[in-house]
Amino acid sequence: MQKSLSESGYDWASGRGALWRDKLDGMEALLAPVDMPLIEALALDLPCRIAEIACGGGGTTRAIAAAAPAGSEVTGFDISPDLVAAATARAGDVARFVEADVSTYRPDRPFDRLASRFGVMFFEDPAAAFANLRHWLAPGGRLAFAVWGPAAEVGFMAQLRATVASVMEVASADPDAPGPCRYGDPAKLIALLGAAGFEDTASRSVHCMLPVPGDTPEAAAAFLLASSSMAAPLADAPAELRERAHARLTEICSGHFEDGRVQMPARVEIVTAAG
Numbered sequence: 001m002q003k004s005l006s007e008s009g010y011d012w013a014s015g016r017g018a019l020w021r022d023k024l025d026g027m028e029a030l031l032a033p034v035d036m037p038l039i040e041a042l043a044l045d046l047p048c049r050i051a052e053i054a055c056g057g058g059g060t061t062r063a064i065a066a067a068a069p070a071g072s073e074v075t076g077f078d079i080s081p082d083l084v085a086a087a088t089a090r091a092g093d094v095a096r097f098v099e100a101d102v103s104t105y106r107p108d109r110p111f112d113r114l115a116s117r118f119g120v121m122f123f124e125d126p127a128a129a130f131a132n133l134r135h136w137l138a139p140g141g142r143l144a145f146a147v148w149g150p151a152a153e154v155g156f157m158a159q160l161r162a163t164v165a166s167v168m169e170v171a172s173a174d175p176d177a178p179g180p181c182r183y184g185d186p187a188k189l190i191a192l193l194g195a196a197g198f199e200d201t202a203s204r205s206v207h208c209m210l211p212v213p214g215d216t217p218e219a220a221a222a223f224l225l226a227s228s229s230m231a232a233p234l235a236d237a238p239a240e241l242r243e244r245a246h247a248r249l250t251e252i253c254s255g256h257f258e259d260g261r262v263q264m265p266a267r268v269e270i271v272t273a274a275g
C-alpha cells in the first residue's frame with residue numbers, strides 16, 4: 001500500500017513546511033552555494049518561461065529570476081501553503097508562486113525550463129510524478145534538478161546522523177523511501193526520468209562548502225539540531241540526551257569553524273534532461 005505524505009515522515013504540506021518556513025533564512029543561506037551550478041545547467045540563453053519545482057521559500061526562484069534574460073517569466077510551485085506565502089512575500093514582483101502538488105498538478109501551458117533545488121526526492125510515487133512533470137516541459141525544453149549525493153558525502157547530514165546515533169538508537173534509512181538522499185546514486189533519478197520520456201539525461205557531481213548558520217560552533221550545532229529531519233528522533237528525547245547531542249555536535253562543528261563560521265563539505269548531483 002502506498003504511504004501518505006505524513007506517513008512517510010515528510011508532511012511538507014503542514015508541519016515540515018512550517019518548520020522549514022520558520023528556519024527559512026538559515027536554510028536558504030546554507031543551500032545558496034548550490035544555486036549557481038544549478039542555474040548554469042539550465043542554460044538560460046533566451047527569454048523563456050521557467051518553473052521551479054518544489055521551490056520552498058523561493059530563494060532559488062529569485063536567483064533564477066535575477067539570472068534569466070529580460071522578458072523571462074519565473075513561477076515557483078510548492079505544496080506547502082506556509083512556504084508559498086513566505087515566497088510570495090519575499091519575491092515582490094520578480095516571480096509568482098502557486099500552491100500545488102507538482103506530482104499531479106498540470107499547468108495551463110508547458111514551460112521551457114524546469115528547475116529544482118532539493119525538491120524532487122519526496123514524491124510518494126516517483127514514476128507517476130516524473131511522468132506528470134514530463135507534461136510540464138515544452139518540446140526542446142530543458143530541466144536541471146539538484147539532488148544530494150550519497151549521505152556519507154553530505155557533511156552536515158552525516159555528522160547529524162552520527163551525533164544522534166551516538167546518544168540514542170536511530171533506525172537505518174531506507175534508501176528508496178522519500179528522503180533527502182534518495183538519489184544519492186543519480187543513476188536512479190536518471191532511470192526514472194528516462195522512463196518518464198525525458199531525453200539526453202546526464203548528471204554532474206558538484207562539490208561545495210555549505211555555510212552552517214550561526215556565529216559560533218555552539219550556535220551552528222543548535223541550528224542543525226533544530227532544523228533537520230535527521231534530528232527528529234531527538235525531539236521527544238529526555239533533555240539530558242539532547243544536551244549530550246548538542247555538546248557532541250558542537251565539538252564536531254568546532255573542527256569545521258573557519259573565518260568566523262562553520263562550513264561543511266557536500267556533494268551535490270546536478271541532473272539534466274531535455275524535453
Ligand SMILES: C[S@@+](CC[C@H](N)C(=O)[O-])C[C@H]1O[C@@H](n2cnc3c(N)ncnc32)[C@H](O)[C@@H]1O
Nearest residue numbers: 012054055056078079080101102117118119122
Ligand atoms: C528540502 S525542501 C527544498 C525547498 C527549496 N527548493 C530550497 O531548496 O530551499 C523540499 C521542498 O519540496 C516541497 N515539496 C515536497 N513534495 C512536494 C510536492 N509533491 N509538490 C510540491 N512541492 C513539494 C516541500 O514543500 C519543500 O518546500
